[in-house]
Each structure stands twice: as structure tokens, then as C-alpha cells.
Amino acid sequence: MGSTARSSTYDYIVVGAGSAGCATAARLADACPHATIALLEAGPSDHSALIHTPLGLAALVARRSRYNWMFRTAPQAALSDRKTWQPRGRGLGGSSSINAMVYTRGHPLDYDEWEAAGCPGWGWRDVLPYFRRAESNVRGASTYHGENGPLIVSDLRDVNVFSWRFVNAAVQAGYLPNDDFNGESQEGVGIYQVTQRNGERWNAARAYLHSRVRGNLHVITHAHALRIVFDGRRAAGVDISRAGRAETLHARAEVIVCSGAFGSPQLLMCSGIGPASTLRGLGIDVVHDAPGVGANLQDHLDFTFQKRIPGDTETVGLTIGSLPAWVRRWSMYRRHRRGLFASNVAEAGGFVKTDPALRRPDIQFHFCVALVDEHGRRLHYGAGYSLHVCVLRPRSRGTVTIESRDTRDAPVVDPRFLSDPYDAEAMLRGVKAARRILEAPALADHGGRELRTHDLKTDAELMAAVRADAETIYHPVGTCRMGSDPASVVDPDLRVRGVTGLRVIDASIMPTLIGGNTNAPTIMIAERAVDRMVGTMSPAAAPLVLAPGSALGPAGA
Template sequence: MTNPDAAPTTYDYLVVGAGSAGCTLAARLADACPHATIALLEAGPSDDSVLIRTPIGIAALVARRTRYNWMFRTTHQAALDGRQTWQPRGRGLGGSSSINAMVYTRGHPGDYDDWKAAGCPGWGWSDVLPYFRRAEANVRGANAYHGADGPLIVSDLRDVNVFSHRFVEAGVQAGYVRNDDFNGETQEGVGIYQVTQRDGERWNAARAYLHSRRRHNLHVITQAHALRVLFEHRRATGVEIARDGRIETLRARAEVIVCSGAFGSPQLLMCSGVGPAVALREKGIEVVHDAPGVGANLQDHLDFTFQKKLPGDRDTVALTVGSAPDWLRRFAMYRRERRGLFASNIAEAGGFIKTDPSEARPDVQFHFCVALVDEHGRRLHYGAGYSLHVCVLRPRSRGSVGIASGDTREAPVIDPGFLNDPYDASALLRGVKAARRILEAPALAEHGGKELRTHALHTDAELMAAIRSSAETIYHPVGTCRMGSDAGAVVDPDLRVRGVEGLRVIDASIMPTLVGGNTNAPTIMIAERAVEKIVGAQRTVSARSEMTAEA
């Protein structure tokens, strides 16, 4: 990392946030503009941790408050029995790609065509597919859908748990097709997920884009918490940061680029004076630009989980009196070969299905976990078992992100508005009943076991009550700095913040609508796509300057 005492204070580009988007953007921009200087600012630490590198470390990273997890909480959700739900978010280099389940999915092609139709030219499926391929190094090789030369390693799991295979077989028995590539010709079906791993280790965005090689023009500065974007006459000119107990100012000659995620980006904009004017003035913040859309349009995948406890110590992740020797054996195997349970992402299998034949594309996603995952892993259970997660892919409910004060070091106010739209409740109930049919199929049912808390629930009313009492996020918040061509959009299709100059937002917050799948790969794609827009804009400025000089 950069030595704070030796680092300059002025750069061409300041990139705020070193998550999936920030790592991708900063590295690609440094490569594309070798004569420009880029500073990548991250509030958290380096990602040099065995918990991050070892895939099974997700159990500690997601469930517990650590230096790598912001562990936010939502407001009380009326439709979820008034509960506050957890919102794990990655902190440190790699962001949420350092703590996620490593599942590589892109969503459905129709999701991106929806973006284009909603006023985002250049963001349709045919436009974004080349950038997915550019980012990817798929171990299966290149084809029309996949890349093989990118920095993001996409692998098959080295050792798939026998129960993951049984889930896929049960899904087929329940009437769904087997799918060996959810990112290929079709998304629908059940199968084993590909993961962002290399040789049994997590391959987060920082390993993919930052650590691959040293770039002389890229300065990565950790433990630097962005307090606000600085403006001069409505042009972003720098960022004020808190570092080592001091307040410092870094300047940007060309642009400030915010990549702080669906919660952090709107919070930083609002604390900088860009957001709903009334709300900003209430917090004593001077308004730079009245932008009511900042913080609005929050969307997330609400998730319900079945847990099934198995008799005895049966192949899955087990916490029993006699399991200690197995854990030692598995750990020794991982140290020697980077194989076995410690190389598992736990959510090994899953699927995309239609709960209603009239749907044009899958409306529900499954994540099958080879462990008893309860409350994100915060609640531990004695014994062996597995879990089946269900989420609605395109929720119609909309929430918001607000600010508690003008200080970004205070947690944002997160209100996902879960189940505010009746469609989401009915779709999730259909998904829960579809998941139950898979659990009852012979490939799983013949191994016995009993559902925790849900075994006696069968009617729609009983299952809906269970959803309201226990459903939580599956960690895919997006949309709070919406992209579009209309006056209410926060950023335009080039990801420039409307109403000001020299400022862009590039991360999952710009998604107009939530894609039908996990969001890490789409976020990386957004950053890959954005680099060409930034470079193209800079070339235009340079050309105009040369023409003016000649004249």
C-alpha cells in the first residue's frame, strides 16, 4: 500500500471505494491511461487474510462483525413482523467480493434489455456481454458466452459435496431441467454453480485486478474513510478523507469516481450536498445539487431458508462431539491440496426456475447449502444438515437509503421496504412451495432428516407467517443511484452524476432494476464497461484542447 507520508495529494482520478467495482475500475483505468495518476481510496484494511482466501471462511466473514464486514442493520420492516434485518457488506480491498459466497452468475439477458428499454442506451444484453467476457477467465475455456483471458478466474468447484449432487437430482425429479451453465445459452434449471476461485482459493476483485501486477500510476490507499466530495462551482474537485486520526484533502484534476456500493455511494453523495434538498438541509448539509433520486429505488433479494437436520454425521458440514477428527483431516487436506470442504463455498448448487408458466424468464433462485445455515450462520446448530434458500429475482418493492447525519462514519439508514408490494409476497410463497417439492423429492427425502421450525407448516398462511418471521436478505442491494435518461435519474448512461460536473458513480447502485441473479459479476461488468466511457470522454476533451490550441 502507499506510504501516507510519501503519497501525493493531487491525482488525475480519485476512485472512492475498493470493492468489486472500484478495484476493477482503478486497475483498468490505470492500464488504459498510463500517463494519468489514479488514487484508489478504501475505508477498510487490506484483504491479506486467511479467512478471505479460504472459501469456508465465509462462515466467519458474513455472520460476525469483523474488520472486513460493516454489518449494517435495516430499519424495522413492517412486513417482516417489525424485525430489523442484517445487511452484511464487505469492508476492505475487494469489498463484498471478499466475503460473498463466490457464486458467479450474471442475471438473465432480458434484465439488461430492460435497462436499455428504460432509457439506458448501450446497456442492453448485446452491449454488456463483451464486457462480461472481457472480465472472465473461465477454466472451461472461451466460447460465445464466456471469456478465457480476463483477470477474474471462474472455476468449477474442485470437490462437490454429495448432497449438492443430490439436490440437483431432486430438482430434476421435481420437474426442472438440469443446467450445467447458468451463464450460457439458457439460465433456467438446476445445477452446480461456478465460483470465483483459483486452485481452491477465493479470487476476489482485489486479487483479480489489483494484486496481479504493480502499476506505477495507481496508488492504493487503505484505512482512508471518505467524508465528502469537494466541489467548486458545482464541479467535483477532490475528496476529504479521515486517515490516521487526521482530516486530509485529496484533489482530482479530471474526475472523482464514487464506487462505494448501494449503501455507501448515496450516503457519500448526500453528505457531500448532492441529494434530496429538504433531507440534506434537515441534517445541516449545504445543498450543491437537489437530486431527489439519490438514495431512492433501493432493491434487494429477500430470501427464505429451509434448514433440514440429518440423522447422524452425514457428509455435510457437521458440528458434533465426534466431528473434531474429521475437521482436522479436512483442514490437513486443504493445506496440502487446496481441496475438500475448506475449498467449498457452502452454497455449491442452486437453480433458476419459473414458479408461474406465464413468466418470460425464471422468477425465483435457489441456493443449496451443505450446512445448516440459520440467520446468516449467526445461529449454530448441533448436528449435520443442509439448507435451501429461496429468493424472488425481480422484486417490485422499493426502499431507500438515507443518512443519520452529515458524517459518513455513521451507518446509513437502510430501509429496503421488504414485501411492500404484494407481488413479492405471493411470488416468494410460490418459490417456497417449489423448494419444498424439491426437498420432498426422492433424491433428498430418502436420506431422512427433519426441517427445523418448518416441518409442521403446510398451509399458505403458515408458510407466509414463517416468511414474515424469518426471511432476510441474500445480500444483493442495488439501485440507489439509478442510471437513466430521465430527469429523476441520478446518473446518465455514461454514469455521470446529473446536475454537477467531474463526478461519476460506478457500482451496483446505478442499476435501474435488480438483475435476476447474484450481483458481483454484473458489478464488475459495469466497471469494465465504464472504463471505455471515461477514456472516451478524456480523449474528446484532449482533442478539443488540441483544436483550440491550433486555432
Template sequence: MDYDYIIVGGGSAGCALAARLADGAPGSTIALIEAGPPDNSFLVRLPLGLAALVPFRSRRNYGYRTTPQPGLAGRQGYQPRGRGLGGSSSINAMIYTRGHPDDYNAWAEAGCTGWGWDDVLPYFRRNENNERGADAWHGSGGPLNVADLRTINPFSQHYVDAAREAGFPVSDDFNGPHYEGAGIYQVTQKDGQRWNAARAYLHGKSRANLHVVTDALVQRVVFEGKRAIGVKVQRRGALESIRARAEVVLSAGAFNSPQLLMCSGIGPAGHLRAHGVEVHVDAPGVGENLQDHIDVIINKYVAHRDLVGYTPAGLWHLLTQGLDYLRERRGLFASNVAEAGGFLRSDPSLARPDLQMHFLVGICDDHNRRLHLRRGLSLHACVLHPKSRGRVTLASADMRDAPQIDPAFLQAQEDVDTLLRGVRVIRRILAAPSLAQFGGEELHSRGIVSDEALTALIRARADTIYHPVGTCRMGSDAASVVDPELRVRGVEGLRVVDASIMPTLIGGNTNAPSMMIGEKAADLMLAHTGRSGLSVGSASIDTAPRAPAPLTARAQPQV
């Protein structure tokens, strides 16, 4: 079967691109091909389901591991990534943040024309249905529902009060004029349920020109000369060929988009030949420039009924809260657990925040893979603008094999220094009266106070907070992987549209920016068809999943 456009990856950017492109070019046909399953799972819809989806590799979580990291005392890091419609928006903590305006202005100043703050803000607003209403910073009527938590744990407010007592500013809107400060996060939820990218963009509207195909792994992009003309897809035990008349778009994320480029012959020539891949374009930048938010946690045992814990009383509390959720979609099961946080400066002389905080109403030890029979809380600090740069390389030429992921965590001393200050900020907040009144003791870090000992603790316990970007870098220079219209250099008919195109990591969670990239890419592609960008308008959204139209082996073109 032929299509005009093939989009590889049904995550945050891919869902946004597919829907906007289908609506903007109704005479064109689009195939959205996703390696994982549909998002019709109760655990996906249930906000607290992230506690079960994030810790372990599964049908819905790639559960990647990094190479051993010298900066983490030789440990392998854990890299959960969403697998299935919605991508990582189906397993994330649903936090809605965009980053700082200067993050995007820095992109534009580095040669990414059209990607400054004033350029991208209209796409954030178009994407958004903020339940607080529209203003100069926010949109109303867009597909992505953004809401205040229906139930806020009292300890989340205690955290905000403690941050204020510790001398930090407070913000009630991290996506408005007051980015800096501590506060309660808004979340991508509706009526107490997760509102992932698939529910935002795919469900609730039938589009005859959009075919959504799940459980189909794209093995490589196929070329005719220098032009991308289709893909090879592994599906139901067979290899199918799908042709694209106009363009192929990779939206497989910061790990899998560069992997697919390399498996298709675009990447560092020597590395490709070492894995038996025929070289179409020698592109040394593919897979380089990997950036991620490295994060450190101070967990604290605190015996209080409002906190989550695996005690008899805590389990009874979970049961009663579960019943409340089934009746009213409120309570603990509607929580994203990381209810509060914010953006703080570890040094008042800095021009903008260098730390993001996440406050959790339970113990989070080793990505929640290590459980404790006590109640408690945890406070995270991550490096917003890391200096370390890693890479993604091939383990083999088969997309079924996980790529080699080397984030080079804490390779740069500046990142170590920032996390060290971050630990001191955490303790400063925990020691403020609003939290100190509940007592408790630190887990893993009790009694560790010297810089040397805290640095050893950081190297022994820090890991990702799940925001990898940058491996298909956008830029105007010849070494960049894609140009500012997201076209892959050296070939025709091929783009990358996801967080991998970010030249530098934004100062916040990456889910909303990934959807923004999908939104903007749709307009870039529509402009080449002679159609203008979509206007901001209301969207009809419901929760009923739409069955994907099947691709069949019958009459498949040989590409």
C-alpha cells in the same frame, strides 16, 4: 497530492475501474481510496472463511442493520457488506452468475443506451478467465478466474437430481444459453482459493500511476462551483484533502455511494438541510429505488457424515478436511458451502425464472449466527425480480455513522406471493427421492402447511441474500441520479460506478455484474481522453499483495 482521478471504494467495481483506467491511460494518475484494510487475510483467501466473515460486524464487514421492517413482522434485517480491498467479493459465496439477458435489455429499453445484453456481454467476456475455456458466452485470459469447484459435496449432486425428479430442468452453465435450471455453480476461485476483485485486478501487476490507499474514509466530495475537484479523507486521525484534476468516481456500493453523495450535498434538499448539509444539487432520487433479493430458507436436520454440523463426529470431519485443504487445496474448506442452486420458475406460465435457489450443505440459521449441534442442509429461494422499493437515508452528516437502510422488504404483495410459491418449490425438491431418502426433519417450519401459516413464517424468517442495488439509479430521465455514462446529474467531474446505478435488480448474484460495470465505466472514461477501449488480452496474476503507496499530509492542496 494531486491525482487525475480519485476512485472512492475498492470493491468489485472500484478495483476493475482502477486497474483498467490505469492501464488504459498510463499518463494519468489514479488514487483508489478504500475505507477498510488490505485483503491480506487468510480468512479472505480461504473459501470456507465466509462462514466466519459474514455473520458478524468486524474490520472486514460493515455488518449493517436495516430499519425495522413492517413486512418482516417488525424485525430489523441484517446487511453484511465487505469492508476492505475487494469489498463484498472478499466475503461473499463466490458464486459466478450474471443474470438473464432480458435484465439488461430492459435497462436499454428504459433509456439506458449502451447497456443492453449485446453491449455488456463483451465486458463479461473480457473480465473472465473461465477454466472451461472461451466460447461465444465466456472469456479466457481475463483477470477474474472462474472455476468449477475442486470438490463437490455428494449432497449438492443429490439436490440437482432431486430438482430433476421434481420436474425442473437442469443446467450445467447458468451463464451460457441455458440460464434456467438447477445445477452446480461456478465460483470465483483459483487453485482452491478465493479470487476476489483485488486479486483479479490489483495484485500481481505493478502500476506506477495507481496508488492504492487503505484504511482511509472519504468524508465528502469537495466542489468548486458545480465541479467536483477532490475529496476530504479521514485517515490516521486526521482530515486530509486530495485533489482530482479530471474526475471523482464513487464506487462505494449501494449503501455508501448514496450516503456519500448526500453528505456531499447531492440529494433530497429537505433531508440534507435536516442534517445540516449544504445543498449543492436537490436530487430527490439519491438513495431511492433500493432493491434487494429477499430470501427464505428451509433448514432440515439430516444426520449424514457428508453434511456439515457441530457434532463430535462433524468437528472431527472438519479437522480432517482442514488438513486435506492445507495439503491439496481441496475438500470442504475449498467449498463455498452454497455449491448448488439455480434459476427456476415457480409457475410454468412465467416467461423467465422468478426464483433463485441456493442449496447449502449445512444448516444456515439467521445468517449462520445461530449454530446447531446437529448436521443438516438448507435450501433457499429468493425473489429474483422484487416489486418492493426501499431507500437509503442519512443518520447523520458523518460518514462514520451507518446510513439508515430501509429495503421495504415484502412491501409489495407480489413478493410475498412469490416467496410463498418459493417455499412450495423448496419442499417439492426436498420431497423428491434423491433427497427424501436421507430422511430428517425441518427446523422452524415443521408442520406448517397452510398459506396463512407459511406467510407468517416468511415474515418471521425471511431476509436478504445480499444483493442490494439501485440507489443511484441510471437513466435518461431527469429524475435519474446518473446518466448512461454514469455521470452524476447537476454537477461536473463526478460519476458513480457500482451496483447502485442499476435501474432494476438483475436476476442473479451481483458480484460479476458489478465488475462488468467497472469495466464498462473505464471505457466510457477513456473515450473522453481520446483513448479507445482495452482489447481482450491475457493478464498476469499472482497472489502477492502489493503495498499501497501512501498519501501524505505533506503538500496537500487546500480544496
């Protein structure tokens, strides 16, 4: 990690040390060795056993902790007026510290559509080199993979037998097997690769901050950005709150906002960039009227089947008799970094088409070796597994707005799930496809009973279950849309329109949601953005290499 010493003036200030912020700050520090960079993070360090032990995600996502912003949405009209849970990572590494570590990139056509929609330089041929440069895949380098990047991508050390049973059941149901969703073809089912190293989570902070000491990079935790300071229309610094005190940090060159799909539009609006009527209503001076800030919110809605298996000892479960097994599992992990505690729970899954005529998969599965219900916040006695279904390219569009000028108050998140009829139709097709997999012999022969869905057969019954129980699968994007049109929030170089010295680099700039998990694409965005920003790097440039002895110690060290 870089220095933690503080000044009041830097060349660049990066706001938010999540996946994009860690990558942006590190790449910028390396590309501009004579520039000073401050990386601000509202949360704490990532040195925690809960973070570095993969199975710790069960507590980090579902429970209150210092590592989770714990947002809730506005009531969702199409989901029985429920306020749904929206966990987002807080602290170094951001959501890469609490996610399921699944490494997927989306489909090549997703990025070609970005380019066609007015984002030159962001097509698949442009972004693939940056995926490769960020990656160190244990399988080695290939046309599609890198082997020397900072982000370690591994095969799971121990795959649960039920994950393989899911894969076999899906093949029996007519779907193709696939051992690399980021290779020549995305379509099919298989075991996910994960962002782990030797059985420990490899989050963005480990990848980009802890990999080497950089004297020009200053990491400041517990620093909550209150607003961007402007000199006329130029971003000149950031007001922060730290240890109960207000401070102003000044930026000679640029301020770079990496606060995510919820935090970035909130910070822009609280700083005077957003819909003028909203800002004036809160007494915020308008720097630039930008109606697109906070619009275009997209997310993957997820429906889950849970199946309890009486007497099962192979999946994750809570029973009176399971305590000795949990002790053995923890002992194995402590000694060898193997076994259940090294699992990301969502071990298997895949990408399938609900219509053979489609050009790319429209549904993604996540198969979990536990009874995951309401993000794990609703606990069930016993053991079993879960099958998650999400629609990859929803047409529903929501918003992130503010009701307070203080960024320490939560923004108003309204995904408007299922507001477009297409999404409900696609979800129903996906749910029925999942049911066919559950009924295939490789899973059905092991018995068990579905929780809450066992007697649901008709389309109307299944959709009622979706509206009663569906939740996010944690992929919000789009609220600071990139484009070439005047209504876009940032241009293809991710400069904020209407002002100077200000960029947004994170998942909020995605014009449309990619078909897959969003962590790897968010890191790619940072890699590509810094390259366009400084113009001194290329995909063939020497990537980050971990310094000898730089890896963190055992979980919790």
C-alpha cells in the same frame, strides 16, 4: 498492486475498493498510463486466511470483523418489524471478499429492459463482451465466456454429494438440469461456478489490484471518505480521515464513487447531492437537489429451509464427534487446497419458473451443505443442509437515507421488503417449489427433519414463517439509478446529474435488480463504464493478464 505512496493531487480519485472500485481503478490506470489514480478504501488490506480460504465466509458474513460493515436495516413492517442483518464487505475487494463466490450474470432480458428504460448502450448485446473480457473461465472461451480476463471463474474442485442429491431431487420435481447458468439458457438447476483459483477465493482485489504493479495507481487503505469537495459545481477532490487525521486529496479530472448501494448515496448526500430538504435538515449545504439519491433500493429477500440429518458425516456440522474430521479436512486443504475448506457452502442451486408462461425464471435457489440459519449467526448442533429461495425481480422499493452528516455513522437502510403484494405472492410460490424439491426421493430418502418448518403446510403458515425468518441474500442495488430522464441520478455514462467531474460506478446505478447474484454484473458495470469514460478501449482490446508469479501465496500469506 499499485504504489501506496501518497500525494495530495491526482488526476482521478476512486472512492471505494470493492468489486467496482478495483476494476475501475485498474482499467483506468491501464487505459490512461500517464494519469495518476488514487484508490481509497476505508478498510484494510485483504491479506487474510479468512478471506482467501473459501469456507472462511461463514465467519466473515456472520460475525463481527474488520472486513464487514455489519449494517442493520430499519424495522421491516412486513417482516414482523424485525431489523434485518445487512453484511457488506469492508477492505480491499469489498463484498467480493466475504461473499459466496457464486458467478452468475442475470438474464439477458434484464439488460435489454435497462436499455428500453432509457439506458442506451446497456442492453445484453452491449454488456456481454464486457462479461467475457472480465472473465477467465476454466472451461475456455466460447460465445458466452472469456478465458483471458482477470476474474478467475472455476468449477468447484470437490462437490459435496448432497449438492448432487439436490440437483437430482430438483430434476425429479420437474426442473431442467443446467451445467452453465451463464450460457445459452439460464433456466434450470445445477452446480454453480465460483470465483476461485486452485481452491482459493479470487476476489476483485486479487483479480484487478494484485495482478500487476502499476506505477500510476496509488492504493490507500484505512482512508474513510468524509465528503466530496466541490469547486462551484465541479467535483475537485475528497476529504478523508486517515489515522485520526483529516486530509484533502485533490482531483484534476474526476472523482469516481464506487462505494456501493449503501455507501455511494450516503457519500453523495453528505457532500450536498441529494434531497434538499433532508440535507438542509442536517445542516449540509446543497450543491444539487437530487431527490433520487438513495431512492429505488431493491434487494433479494431470502427464505431458508434447514434440514438436520442425524448421524450425517457428509455435510457441514458441529458435533462432539466431528473434531477429528475437521482436523483432517483442514489438513487436506493446507496440503492440496481441496475438500470442505475449498467449498463455498452454497454449491448448487438454479433458476426456475413458477409459471411456465413466464419469459424467464422468477425464482433462484441456493443449496447449502450446512445448516445456515440467520446468515449462520444462529448455530445448531448437528449436521444437515439448507435450501434458500429468493424472488428474482422484486417490485418493492426502499430507501437509503442519512441521519448524520458524518459518513462514519451508518446510513439508514430501509428495503421495505414485501411492501409490494406481488413479492409475497411470488415468494410463496417459490417456497412451495422448494418444498417439492425437498420431498423428492433424491433428498427425502436420506431422512432428516426440517427445523421450525416441518409441520407448516398451509399457505398462511408458510407466509408466517417467511415474515418471521426471511433475510437478505446480499444483493442491494439501485440507489443512484442510471437513466436518461431528469429524475435519474446518473446518465448512461454514469456521470452524476447537476454537477461535473463526478461519476458513480457500482451496483447502485442499476435501474432494476438483475435476476441473479450481483457480483459479476457489478464488475461488468465497471468494465463497461471505464470504456465509455475514456473511449480508448474496446471489448477486443488485450485484457489483463496475470504477471508470472503475481498470484498470492497460500491462504493467509
